Each structure stands twice: as C-alpha cells, then as structure tokens.
Amino acid sequence: MMLAVCATGAVLAVAQLQQAAMTVVPATAAPRQSEALKALQAAMQEKDAAKRVTMLEAFIRDNPNSSALSTAYSFLLSALRTTDRDKADKLIDELLAKYTDPKSPIRRTAYSSKFMSLAAQKKTDEIHSLAQKVLDTETDPSLLVTLAMADKEFSAKLFEKAIAERIKDSNATASPTLEDLRWQYGQNLIRMGRKDEGLKLSLDVLEASKKAIAAAQALPANDPQKRRAEMLRRTLGSRYQSLSRVMAEAGDYPKALDYLDLSVPTDPMGAFESRPSLEMMRADIYQKMGKPDLQMESYTKAYAARMDASTRDKITDLAKKTGSAPEKAFARARKMRKNSATPIKPFELKSIEGKVTTLASVKSKVTLINFFFPT
C-alpha cells in the first residue's frame, strides 16, 4: 500500500498522458481551458514532426487567447525548423510584426527562434546583426537575457542591458529579478572562460541575497518582499552547489567543499532533507582528491539519510577496492540513523471523516507521513 502511494505521481502522470492522447477536442465548441491544455500537451508530445505541426496549429487556431500560446508557438517554430524552414521564418516575421509589446512572451519566443534558426544555418554575421538590433531596440530583460544566451559575442552587452533595464523598472514582483539576472550573467561569464569575474559577481549576488533574506525576516508573511526573500532562500543552496561544481572542475577542492558547506539550508528540516544529496556531492569531491576514507564516510552519511540502492552499490564497490567490509559502513549508517532521529512538532488534525488523529496516536508504530494534494 505504501509503495502504491510513493508511485502515485508517476502513475498519475502516465494516466494523464494517456487521457490527453485520447481526448478529442471538438473543433466547433470552444474547449474548456483544461481540455485545451491537454490537447496542447498531446501535441507537444507527438513524435511525428509533421503531425506535431498540424496539432499545434490547431491549438493556436482554437485558443487564440490561451496563456500557453507562447509555449505553443515555441514548439511550433521548433518543429517547423525541421520540416519547413521558410514557413518558420515567415511565421517569425509575422509574430514580430503582430506582437509589438516589448514584454510579450511571444515576441521573445519569435526572437529566440530566429536566433536558433540562424545558428543552425551557421549564419554568424546575421546573428550578430540581429543581436545588435535587439540591443538597440528591445528593453525587456527576459528577452535580452534569452538572446544573451544565444549569441556569445554579444552576451555580455545584452546581459548588461538587461540588468540596466531591470534597475530602471524594478519592483518586488518583476521577473526575472535583478538577483536572477546578475546570477545568470555571472554563470555566463564562468562558462565563457572569464571565471574570476564570474565567480566574483556570483558571490556578490549570494551575499546580497543573504542580506535581503535577513532584512525581510521581520516583515509579515504576505509582504511581497518577504515572498521574494523566501524564493531567494530556496535558490541559495543550489547556487552555492553550482559554485562548488565550478571549483571542483577547476581542481580547487577545499573551496568546492566550502561552498557545499554554505549550501546547507539554514532551517533544520531543510538541512535534514538535503543531507543525502549533499553527502553524495562531497563523496565525489573526496574521490577526486583521492581520499577514499572520507569518500566512504560521506557515502555512509548519505546512506544513513536515504537508503538508495545506488548508494548501497557505491559503498560495496568502494569497500571492495579498499579491501574493507561494506557491512561495517552499513552498521555505521544504522548507528547514525539512530543518533540523528529527530522529534517532530506534534499535530492534531481531522481526517476527512472527521476523526481526530494526533502524532501521539501513531507514535508507537513506524509511520509514513505523506504530504500531498489530490491530483
């Protein structure tokens, strides 16, 4: 029974797909939004490119006001690039002429498709002139960043303009945020080989994020700044992990380990949850450093927190290599589990039948608590 629950998501996802593939949307009546989205999903997953084009065109025709229109255009343009490039180019020009609002996501889709089309044809000069045109005429940070990712030569200028535009038009709900833009710029600099500059910018962003999170602490829960800080807090961990990977690739293992330490969430539950993946990352670094004892220790900590079959295999393999007994690591993991068992806040909640259930009432049994919502 428990396993049925664990697999619910996957099972439902498959069920939904099958359902979507079988849904016939009547062409006459305006389909309900959820039916429309199912049709779009089916179209996006159609393997045959020509059929995919027909299905996406039908979706766009039947749902001219859908919020998913830019997604549909994005998939349509990508399919057309393989089946009918002239048609794709014509559609791009039509879209750019029709969607003139600088913030339009469809405008962004059209531009980014144009870049991809030129890139596939290796038309470097045209790419640069398009980048120059975008740099001169466009102001939407999302659009500028999309293109910054597409053209290496212009990427720094496009990023800088995106950041300048965001500073001009910055509010708590604007997306991408200034922090996001600066972070992406930093990561892009690293990718382009300007590692020191990129790292400095990335670390600046993380320091600023920490300050913003601390400053928002005292605000009420529904304050937009507080929500933004909450989002930032959740990105901190993965961002420090990205920096850790950069340092590990560069061979600076002590720094790589430091950044992993900094990636640990500050809330105790988040820290508990992140243990297994973090220890597996530590193990990778220790392996690169040629320290099998520390590598084994990290595998053991990971296995204590999550009994993955793959972690178990790694322990067994490493034990074989170093001539130690894997059972020793498994026993240690068991002991760690015992020591790190954590009390949780007591609850008193009603079941859907109205029966009160408390932590105390399930306490004497091994219990799986599954936070979910019905889908």
Added chain:
Amino acid sequence: MVAINVNPSQDKDIPEWRAKNKYTFPVLVTPDREYARTNYSVPGTPTNLILNSSGKMVFRHLGYGPGGEVAMEAEIRELLGLK
C-alpha cells in the same frame, strides 16, 4: 501511514481520488495552505517523513527521485527490522 492534504481547497476531491486509486489509508486535512509550510517546512509535494516506532523522524524526502520508492521501501523495512 497517514496522508496529509496540504491544500484545503482540494479537500472535496479526496473521496473520489481515494476511491479511484483504491487507497485505504487515513487522509488528514489541514486548516489552511500555509499549515504544512509553517509547521513542517514543507516546500512542496510530495514530502515524505518516515518516523520510527518512537515517533521520531528518521527519513525525510522531498519529491520523486529515480529509485525513490525502492529507497523508501528499504527504509520502512529497516525501521520495522525486516530484511
């Protein structure tokens, strides 16, 4: 096991959801959307907590990862003292 619905606006969908999937475990409901986040730092679903027979949390997982159900079965067996 107990399942806790984090989104009260979907309480009404639970009976059908449970019947469709033939689930028999108790389903608890929460007073508001923030309950799970505020009290148990649940950032998203599914979040699974596995408690030992002293009511203490030994495992905690967010989301579905590859092999997640295999790991959870091993964890439950471990706490039950089964091989």
